[in-house]
Amino acid sequence: MPPSLPKGNAIIGQSGGPTAVINQSLVGAVLALQELKPVRKIIGMRHGVNGLVADQLVDLSRTPAKHLEAVARTPSAALGSSRDKPDPEYCARIVEACRKYDVRSFFYIGGNDSSDTCRIVNEIANTRENYELRCFHIPKTIDNDLVLSDHTPGFPSAARFQAMAFEADSLDNASLPGVKINIVMGRHAGFLTGAAALARGDGRDRDRNGPHLVYLPEVPFDPERFLSDIGRIYARLGRCQVAVSEGIQTPDGRPIVTTLMQHLDRDAHGNVQLSGVGALGDALADHVRRNLKVAGGKSLRVRADTFGYIQRAWPDPSPIDAREARAAAKFAVRMFAKGDTSGSVAITRRKGRAYKAELRAIELSDVAGKTRHMPAEFIAGHNDVSDAFIRWCRPLVGKLPPTARL
Amino acid sequence: MPPSLPKGNAIIGQSGGPTAVINQSLVGAVLALQELKPVRKIIGMRHGVNGLVADQLVDLSRTPAKHLEAVARTPSAALGSSRDKPDPEYCARIVEACRKYDVRSFFYIGGNDSSDTCRIVNEIANTRENYELRCFHIPKTIDNDLVLSDHTPGFPSAARFQAMAFEADSLDNASLPGVKINIVMGRHAGFLTGAAALARGDGRDRDRNGPHLVYLPEVPFDPERFLSDIGRIYARLGRCQVAVSEGIQTPDGRPIVTTLMQHLDRDAHGNVQLSGVGALGDALADHVRRNLKVAGGKSLRVRADTFGYIQRAWPDPSPIDAREARAAAKFAVRMFAKGDTSGSVAITRRKGRAYKAELRAIELSDVAGKTRHMPAEFIAGHNDVSDAFIRWCRPLVGKLPPTARL
Known part of the structure; x- marks a missing residue:
């Protein structure tokens, strides 16, 4: 039996340096959210959490799939991105804005700073503010420096x-x-x-x-x-x-x-x-x-x-990267749909000769703010x-x- | 009746900054020369005229078409290029080397400096040294600064x-x-x-x-x-x-x-x-x-x-550029085959809505050493x-x- 999800709106944003496939993640998430009944509106933040606290938002609930697919093939962050690294005070304003817009699920596409924003927002909402908000991080970085991942969306194209x-x-x-x-x-x-x-x-x-x-x-x-x-x-x-x-x-x-x-x-x-x-x-x-x-x-x-x-x-992405960036975002929405209250997504690789990637749910705190380096x-x-x-x-x-x- | 061509070897070189399609010109010329009976050997100069005077040469007479086609699709100058701008004394050494290697036709792929080298070599061989040598310039430059051309091979890809x-x-x-x-x-x-x-x-x-x-x-x-x-x-x-x-x-x-x-x-x-x-x-x-x-x-x-x-x-050339770079080189060989004793090639454009390019034989002195600027x-x-x-x-x-x- 499907879990009961909080009724309300979903919000999504893009953060950090753009990549050739970050819009694949955006579109993957939006298309998956459009199919979820308890989600009323799908709101895009302009320039990440900056747009959320400054009321710069865009309604993606009914953006046609054909237009979204054209956006998915376009490099760089279509919603605009942000270099802001929110501290707890900033994150409290994010939670406040979520309450104002009846947002019950928060999806943030970005690197380790963005996963940390997710983590702090999640904590403030659900413990301090007693506001039910489910927060998910969708990985993205050309630097490939997220822990627990074999590689990150954006890296293969770069x-x-x-x-x-x-x-x-x-x-x-x-x-x-x-x-x-x-x-x-x-x-x-x-x-x-x-x-x-x-x-x-x-x-x-x-x-x-x-x-x-x-x-x-x-x-x-x-x-x-x-x-x-x-x-x-x-x-x-x-x-x-x-x-x-x-x-x-x-x-x-x-x-x-x-x-x-x-x-x-x-x-x-x-x-x-x-x-x-x-x-x-x-x-x-x-x-x-x-x-x-x-x-x-x-x-x-x-x-x-x-x-x-x-x-x-x-504008010549790796085909695998385009697929995986979308798949990772859909996976995050699936985590939400099956009742997870927060999390991030890691790409792992199956051992063996032929390339085969798998997706795995991880905790926000597992990835937040950590940097992976080249292994010896x-x-x-x-x-x-x-x-x-x-x-x-x-x-x-x-x-x-x-x-x-x- | 076909003209009688001087029997002997042909030589070809690449000069100046590389382009994405300069090897299309090289391969176009070599394949066309391979079909000309009076041409005994087709010699490639390593690093332009520098290789000719330093005996750094490569025999392309029997290089298989399949390998040449793979080279044609490879960016940058496969023979190596050169920044040398030969003065008359250097050009005299070039003519001497041509005599040594029984070279009777000289093809040089490059910009306005290269066309000037062709012009000087041609003049020294045929007037001063009384050595029959036919010199042809094959245009190439990403700068698009050759006079009399609508555009130059290499420019469209850049x-x-x-x-x-x-x-x-x-x-x-x-x-x-x-x-x-x-x-x-x-x-x-x-x-x-x-x-x-x-x-x-x-x-x-x-x-x-x-x-x-x-x-x-x-x-x-x-x-x-x-x-x-x-x-x-x-x-x-x-x-x-x-x-x-x-x-x-x-x-x-x-x-x-x-x-x-x-x-x-x-x-x-x-x-x-x-x-x-x-x-x-x-x-x-x-x-x-x-x-x-x-x-x-x-x-x-x-x-x-x-x-x-x-x-x-x-390594993602304009398809038109790849075609035209090859066609310009074949055209230069055709000029030689039909009896011209020297010259260069200009790409012109037919007036009309649809894009249509044509090739035209011009004199070496028309293009040599001149610079075209953006028209007003x-x-x-x-x-x-x-x-x-x-x-x-x-x-x-x-x-x-x-x-x-x-």
């Missing part, structure tokens, strides 16, 4: 972008040789930077294709060793393509860009340098240009690119990912454009 | 990248509002920066979609007007996405990055700043952050991305492209991913 970008850029680098450094998103976890290694392919050229070096935030970065690594590759291949996480740091946890910029007068100029999005790449390129001596003393062609925002919402078995030495990482990552990104050399 | 990148990034900017500046390649011509405007689509949201402002190298750039432009858009939409050519300059032709950096001590630090690939974007973002006052005095979220090398060889009718005011530009550009890029809003 990983696909990295693989395609490094593949094209490595061919570019082979064509006009030099040292090429590409800076990849992911301040605390190296999964996305590691995904660049998929660009090597699995053919006979894999040992010659870039990226030749991969620097992760999990491994302390040594600028001197960086030079000798590049020098060694350059001596062998006459070129070197490098994947660097934006989050690389010193052994004591300082961002590398600050240490490389030490020779600059930071009072007068530091602001310009350090606030710049290209700063880390430019500093590393400058470091190599000044300090790496190559045989024959010829001057080295060194360049850095910082991929920027397009890596998180490139995914890291190879101080400048690469392991074969185990490649085997883990490859099925997620879909088919990559094939390439051939002369 | 324009497609811009349209997709700005579309995704504009959705990102709508989701997390702020000022977003994207720096686009093209130091002397604004075609590629203008292509960003295709991201607006042609639906009812076209006036709200980014890019909201477009700054071309053909229009002198005024940092003060830049601020008021952004302020006006921001007041209307609460966000602003801006396309900026890397080549924007002051009315007297100085690069903007140098004028924005004037407050810095250039002796001590200028080098780091100006050599950085992110420097222009970071300087513009910093300029906006410091100097633009918005209503309510709240602090503005400003960010700049520089798309970098991936914009020229992204493609430019709208000081910060946009015209509808005529959009109509011209749209058919080139292929189908873009559709998007929908809530």
Whole structure:
């Protein structure tokens, strides 16, 4: 017998950095909620909880499936997103707004900060305010840093972008040789930077294709060793393509860009340098240009690119990611429909040769505010990912454009 | 009756910045040359004329069509490219190498510098050295800056990248509002920066979609007007996405990055700043952050991305571009086969509603070393492209991913 659900409205929002498939989750949840009788209205928050407390809302109860499907295929957050990290006081205002709009179920699509918002809102509503509110977190983050998940919706598409970008850029680098450094998103976890290694392919050229070096935030970065690594590759291949996480740091946890910029007068100029999005790449390129001596003393062609925002919402998602992002949201609505009062969703993977994902209900407190890092078995030495990482990552990104050399 | 062609070998090379379809041109030429009886061997130069004078060559006479077709679909220059701009002395060495390898036809895929190399080599061989050599230029450049052409192979694919990148990034900017500046390649011509405007689509949201402002190298750039432009858009939409050519300059032709950096001590630090690939974007973002006052005095979220090398060889070419790059190369071989002794190829467009391109033989001296700029009718005011530009550009890029809003 189906449980009796609280009658009232459902609300849904999107939070944090956009992804290529976050609208698949939105649409998956809305379509599933449209079928639930006790749910009267389905309300969308504009720009996350920010829109809820500021009465910026949109009614999705009767948005036609055809329009929703077009939205699902559109990258980035269609409701708008938010960088707010609500504290308990802010969360109390969220609960107040839920009461005002007769909201009885709260769905929030986002990363570990968003799951923490869910957790706090859930606690305040049901214990302190004695207001029955069921809160569900729907996972999303290109950083892949949610605990208990094999991977998170959004990551496979961003990983696909990295693989395609490094593949094209490595061919570019082979064509006009030099040292090429590409800076990849992911301040605390190296999964996305590691995904660049998929660009090597699995053919006979894999040992010659870039990226030749991969620097992760999990491994302390040594600028001197960086030079000798590049020098060694350059001596062998006459070129070197490098994947660097934006989050690389010193052994004591300082961002590398600050240490490389030490020779600059930071009072007068530091602001310009350090606030710049290209700063880390430019500093590393400058470091190599000044300090790496190559045989024959010829001057080295060194360049850095910082991929920027397009890596998180490139309009060519991984097909698996699109499916899973939707499935995870539908799963959260199913948790609500079968009587769960709160929770989050984790994607796990069945052991075996063929890729097979499963969804699992977890507690909000299991995931809230925690950060997953690259496990040791995914890291190879101080400048690469392991074969185990490649085997883990490859099925997620879909088919990559094939390439051939002369 | 077919003309009698000089018996001997043919040589082919790729030059300048890679594109997504430059290998279509290579393969188109090689397959066509494989069918010409008087051509004994088809020799590929490694890294352009650099490989020719350094004996870095590869025999393509019997490379199987199946392998060549796989190479054709691979972005970037499969033979390797070169930035060398040969002077007459260098060109004399090229002619000498042609004689050494019994080369009687010379095909060079590249931009206006490459057509100039063809022209000089042709002149030295046939007049000064009395060596019969037939020289053909096959057009290629993402900058679209060759005279007499409607557009150049490589441009449509790079324009497609811009349209997709700005579309995704504009959705990102709508989701997390702020000022977003994207720096686009093209130091002397604004075609590629203008292509960003295709991201607006042609639906009812076209006036709200980014890019909201477009700054071309053909229009002198005024940092003060830049601020008021952004302020006006921001007041209307609460966000602003801006396309900026890397080549924007002051009315007297100085690069903007140098004028924005004037407050810095250039002796001590200028080098780091100006050599950085992110420097222009970071300087513009910093300029906006410091100097633009918005209503309510709240602090503005400003960010700049520089798309970098991936914009020229992204592995998702425009289908029209792939076809035309191949056709232009086949056309050059046909010119040779029917007895022409030198020349280049221009793509022209038939007037009419439906897109239809034609190929035309032109003289090397018509195109060599000349630069085409955006014509006045493609430019709208000081910060946009015209509808005529959009109509011209749209058919080139292929189908873009559709998007929908809530």
